[in-house]
Structure formats: C-alpha cells, structure tokens
Amino acid sequence: MNIIISNTSEKPIYEQITTQIKAIIMKGELNAGDALPSIRFLAKELRISVITTKRAYEELERDGFIETVPGKGSFVASGNQELLREEQLRITEGHLIQAIESARSCSLSLAQLQEMLAVLYEE
Amino acid sequence: MNIIISNTSEKPIYEQITTQIKAIIMKGELNAGDALPSIRFLAKELRISVITTKRAYEELERDGFIETVPGKGSFVASGNQELLREEQLRITEGHLIQAIESARSCSLSLAQLQEMLAVLYEE
DNA sequence: CAACTGTATATATATGATATACACACTATA
DNA sequence: TATAGTGTGTATATCATATATATACAGTTG
Numbered sequence: 001m002n003i004i005i006s007n008t009s010e011k012p013i014y015e016q017i018t019t020q021i022k023a024i025i026m027k028g029e030l031n032a033g034d035a036l037p038s039i040r041f042l043a044k045e046l047r048i049s050v051i052t053t054k055r056a057y058e059e060l061e062r063d064g065f066i067e068t069v070p071g072k073g074s075f076v077a078s079g080n081q082e083l084l085r086e087e088q089l090r091i092t093e094g095h096l097i098q099a100i101e102s103a104r105s106c107s108l109s110l111a112q113l114q115e116m117l118a119v120l121y122e123e
Numbered sequence: 124m125n126i127i128i129s130n131t132s133e134k135p136i137y138e139q140i141t142t143q144i145k146a147i148i149m150k151g152e153l154n155a156g157d158a159l160p161s162i163r164f165l166a167k168e169l170r171i172s173v174i175t176t177k178r179a180y181e182e183l184e185r186d187g188f189i190e191t192v193p194g195k196g197s198f199v200a201s202g203n204q205e206l207l208r209e210e211q212l213r214i215t216e217g218h219l220i221q222a223i224e225s226a227r228s229c230s231l232s233l234a235q236l237q238e239m240l241a242v243l244y245e246e
Numbered sequence: 247c248a249a250c251t252g253t254a255t256a257t258a259t260a261t262g263a264t265a266t267a268c269a270c271a272c273t274a275t276a
Numbered sequence: 277t278a279t280a281g282t283g284t285g286t287a288t289a290t291c292a293t294a295t296a297t298a299t300a301c302a303g304t305t306g
Contacts, residue, residue, distance in 0.1 A: 012262055023228045038284060049264045054285075070285045071200040071271035092236075095222035096243050097214050102176045105146045106211040109246045113215075114237055119218050161251060172297045178250075193252045194304035210285060 001030075001037050005046050013048055017056035022065065022084050027075060032078035036066060039074070124153075125161050128169050140179035142225055145207050148199060150187065155201035158191060162197070 003020045005013055025029050037045070039053040046053070056073050060066045065084070068074035103113050126143045129135055147153050149156035160168070162176040169176070180197050183189045188207070226236050 014262080017143050026228060027300090040284075051265085051287095052263060055262090068285070069271090070269080071283085073284060088225060089231075090224050090232065090278090092225040092229070093239060093243065095218050095225055096236075096240050099218035099222060100240070100244055102211060102215040102218055105149060106208050106215070108212075108215065110241060113219075113240060113244070116216060116237060117219050117223070117240060118233060120216065121223055121236070137295080163251075173252090174254095175296060176296085180252090180301090191252070192304090193302080194250085197250060 001042075003042070003046065005048065011045075013052050014056040014059065017042075017046075017053065018059050020062060021056070025065065026081060026084045026088065028081070030076050032076050032080075033097075034076045036074045036076065124165075126169065128171065134198050136169075136175050137179040137182065139167075140169075140176065141182050144179070145181060145188065149204060149207045149211065151204070152229065153199050155203075157199045159197045169242075172228070 001021075001024065003017060005016055007067055009016060011019075020064050021030075021036070030036070036042075036057070039050055039057055042052045043050040057066065061068055065077055065080050067077050084107075099113065108116075124144075124148065125139060128139055131140060134142075144153075144159070150216075159165075159180070160212045162180055163173055165238070166173040180191055182188065184191055184197075188200055188203050189197050190200050222236065
C-alpha cells in the first residue's frame with residue numbers, strides 16, 4: 001500500500017484515501033479477502049487522525065468494496081473489480097464533460113480539444 | 124444577464140455566479156465600462172442573499188475583471204478578454220488532466236479517450 | 247427626501263479533521 | 277487455563293473553516 005496524501009489538494013483527505021484504495025483494488029494489487037492496513041497503522045503512516053482513516057474505510061464499506069470486523073481488521077470484499085471499473089469510467093466521462101463545457105466557453109473546437117488531450121496524455 | 128443557479132450543484136453559489144459572469148464577458152455580451160446588475164437586483168432575481176452576490180463581485184474585482192464603486196454600482200473592467208480566455212484554457216486543461224488520470228486508473232488508451240471525447244462532444 | 251447603490255456585523259449550518267477514551271480479538275506465557 | 281499485552285475498530289466531544297444568511301449601516305444621485 002503506497003498511499004500519498006496531498007495537503008495542497010482541494011479534495012478531502014478521506015476521499016484521497018478511498019480513491020487510491022479503489023485504484024489499488026482495480027489494478028489487482030489487492031484481491032478479495034486480502035487485509036488492508038489497519039486504520040491505526042495507516043493513520044500513523046500518513047500522520048493523520050485515526051478518525052480520518054476510519055471515515056475513509058467507512059465509505060469503502062458503505063459502497064461494498066471492503067468488509068471490516070471490529071477487533072480484527074478490514075478486508076477486500078469480493079467481486080467488485082467490474083463495479084469499480086464502471087464507476088471509474090463514469091468519473092472519466094464526468095471530467096471529459098466538464099472539459100467540453102469549459103472548452104465551449106472559449107470557443108475551442110473538437111479538433112483543438114483532441115489535440116490538447118493528445119499532448120497532455122504523453123506527459 | 125441570464126444567470127442560472129443550481130442548488131444541486133456541488134459548486135458554491137458565489138462561484139457559479141463568477142463563472143457565468145466571466146463567460147458572459149468572454150463572449151462579448153458585456154464590454155468594458157458596461158454596468159453589471161446591482162448586487163441587490165441580482166440577489167432578488169436569484170432569490171439569494173445580497174451578501175452572496177457581493178462575495179461573487181468581490182472575487183471578480185479582486186481578480187481585476189470588474190470595478191465597483193460604492194453607491195454607484197459595478198462595471199466591467201477593460202482589457203480582460205484575453206486574460207479570461209487564458210484562464211479558461213487552463214481550466215479546460217485541468218479537466219483534461221483529471222480525465223487522463225482517471226482513465227489511467229482503468230487502463231483506457233488514448234484512442235479510447237479520444238473516442239469518448241468525440242461522442243460526448245456531439246451531445 | 248426618496249430610491250437607488252454598495253458595506254459591515256453578527257450568526258447559523260455543514261463539513262473536514264482532530265484527541266482521547268472506550269470496547270473487542272487474538273496470542274504469548276506464567 | 278488464565279490473563280496481561282498488544283493489536284484491532286468505535287464513540288464522544290471539540291475545533292476550524294467555508295458557505296450562506298438577515299439586518300442594520302453608509303454613500304450617490306436626482
């Protein structure tokens with residue numbers, strides 16, 4: 001688990017954690033049944049409060065991506081890679097839509113947008 | 124001035140206002156020296172507090188897009204269309220970068236991203 | 247003065263993050 | 277086998293910040 005917290009990010013810490021854990025599960029680095037780091041361990045490592053890591057895990061559990069047992073720990077739930085991928089596709093679409101709306105404000109054509117996308121993708 | 128407030132939006136009201144006013148200036152619907160609606164008028168029209176419209180105008184003034192005179196009103200500053208366009212380009216870039224990061228998480232190729240972009244652009 | 251303009255103060259609500267004290271589960275060892 | 281120790285997650289009370297507000301104040305103009 002190599003989670004990185006950015007304090008300059010506009011996104012809340014707990015959301016940065018859930019996003020990165022979802023990505024790790026999606027990549028197959030963690031499989032169904034695998035243990036996640038304990039909320040205390042993760043909190044110490046990231047130098048944040050236990051309550052913040054707990055909140056991240058709560059959201060992951062609420063959405064069915066992990067299961068957590070008091071006194072034991074938290075574990076990856078089964079059969080969610082497809083769900084995660086679909087969610088990620090929707091998120092990607094959302095960003096593209098925002099880019100398109102923003103592009104329309106300054107009269108960028110589809111071709112110009114495509115060009116920007118290609119350039120940025122290489123970096 | 125045809126400003127629309129969405130209560131379901133995650134963006135704060137004052138930001139929705141600044142964004143839309145910037146778009147209006149960029150499109151040339153308002154030119155340097157033109158008067159903006161008074162914060163009171165706009166507040167009544169949008170059924171929100173004067174303080175919220177004031178905050179929006181404060182930000183626009185801080186960034187040099189409008190000038191406001193107590194007792195008189197607020198007016199479009201001069202020579203900002205280029206600045207606004209550059210800002211908008213940066214914002215568009217930001218959204219594209221987010222889309223790319225999100226796409227990488229679920230292993231989408233550049234071609235697949237381009238395809239999504241094209242489809243979404245037509246809608 | 248009247249009717250318009252923007253301004254300042256004090257306040258309510260929601261969200262993100264925290265410290266600290268609590269309760270449950272395993273396990274080593276007396 | 278009992279139990280202390282160290283691991284796990286949980287609950288309460290609290291703080292800081294951001295968004296939005298009502299209401300009272302002050303300047304400008306005809």
